[in-house]
Amino acid sequence: MSFHNSTAAVASSFIDAYTGTDFSSLSWLEQQWVAWYVWVGNPIIATGLMSFLMHELVYFGRCVPWIIIDSMPYFRKWKLQAGKVPSAAEQWECTKQVLFTHFTVELPLIWLFHPTAEGLGMHTYHVPFPTVKTMIPQLLFFFVFEDFFHFCAHQALHIGPLYKHIHKIHHKYSAPFGLAAEYAHPAEVFILGAGTICGPLLACFFTQLHIVTVYLWITLRLFQAIDAHSGYDFPWSLHNIIPFWSGAEHHDFHHMAFVNNYSTSFRWWDRICGTDKKYQEYRAKIQASKNAMKNASKEQVKAMEAKLMAEVEAEGIRAEKAAEVGKVE
Ligand SMILES: [Zn+2]
Numbered sequence: 323m324s325f326h327n328s329t330a331a332v333a334s335s336f337i338d339a340y341t342g343t344d345f346s347s348l349s350w351l352e353q354q355w356v357a358w359y360v361w362v363g364n365p366i367i368a369t370g371l372m373s374f375l376m377h378e379l380v381y382f383g384r385c386v387p388w389i390i391i392d393s394m395p396y397f398r399k400w401k402l403q404a405g406k407v408p409s410a411a412e413q414w415e416c417t418k419q420v421l422f423t424h425f426t427v428e429l430p431l432i433w434l435f436h437p438t439a440e441g442l443g444m445h446t447y448h449v450p451f452p453t454v455k456t457m458i459p460q461l462l463f464f465f466v467f468e469d470f471f472h473f474c475a476h477q478a479l480h481i482g483p484l485y486k487h488i489h490k491i492h493h494k495y496s497a498p499f500g501l502a503a504e505y506a507h508p509a510e511v512f513i514l515g516a517g518t519i520c521g522p523l524l525a526c527f528f529t530q531l532h533i534v535t536v537y538l539w540i541t542l543r544l545f546q547a548i549d550a551h552s553g554y555d556f557p558w559s560l561h562n563i564i565p566f567w568s569g570a571e572h573h574d575f576h577h578m579a580f581v582n583n584y585s586t587s588f589r590w591w592d593r594i595c596g597t598d599k600k601y602q603e604y605r606a607k608i609q610a611s612k613n614a615m616k617n618a619s620k621e622q623v624k625a626m627e628a629k630l631m632a633e634v635e636a637e638g639i640r641a642e643k644a645a646e647v648g649k650v651e
């Protein structure tokens with residue numbers, strides 16, 4: 323069969339799948355979904371285009387509020403490393419590198435996703451969408467799976483040559499900002515991206531999964547990653563409501579101290595494995611100093627925090643040098 327004939331066969335077979343569907347019972351979004359697939363005429367191209375555009379829109383869309391917040395001095399009181407606000411030049415430099423990896427690494431991978439997913443039985447052009455009741459346990463599984471995968475793979479990336487040749491790029495910023503979430507070596511995007519994608523691929527073996535659930539997962543995962551790099555901890559940040567949620571307060575320390583806090587979404591693996599010891603000590607020190615400085619001015623408290631941060635960062639620079647030559651600290 324020629325390429326043209328096989329493409330035509332795929333196109334006609336997927337349109338046949340809509341036979342017998344009661345379109346009037348579908349939601350507005352489901353109707354647009356069908357219209358998109360029918361208009362493109364080829365599910366591989368339709369999914370590939372939609373996935374890439376969705377990823378770009380969500381990634382940069384989520385970064386915009388953080389760029390605005392960085393430009394407004396009002397928000398500095400919630401900045402974790404107050405003295406380190408990214409310049410416009412740094413944000414632009416980071417955007418260029420992120421766009422480069424999006425087009426060179428993520429675009430081909432996203433394109434391959436549809437044939438792989440469909441081969442494993444994932445629903446794509448199908449309607450209706452799954453119910454919320456079906457989606458919630460699947461999303462929880464993706465979160466827990468990715469968090470554990472990232473916890474292990476991220477620690478491996480801190481070892482000697484892997485750090486020196488791959489992960490060092492992501493650690494360029496000791497005080498991260500939203501756009502820096504995917505600022506990484508292409509190999510790192512591939513390695514750590516596997517944690518995000520393998521959960522849905524594995525799920526296909528034991529449950530019926532729809533790509534719309536995967537889109538929801540990718541959106542939540544991008545929000546998680548960008549917010550964790552934002553550099554801000556607000557009183558309403560998620561970890562202040564759900565104590566085991568990692569958030570910026572957890573990951574910012576990883577960038578500042580170079581060690582500890584390797585997970586993405588949850589704090590439990592770092593706590594169980596003791597890879598948050600330095601982080602806990604640091605938090606305790608800050609709290610003890612604050613208690614001892616009850617009558618001090620805001621400036622004096624800020625100066626104390628800046629001093630403790632500088633100590634942690636100096637220790638981090640030493641730890642990074644040691645990691646590069648293969649020493650484990
Ligand atoms: Zn790291």
Ligand SMILES: [Zn+2]
Pocket residue numbers: 492498503551573577
């Ligand atoms: Zn990071």
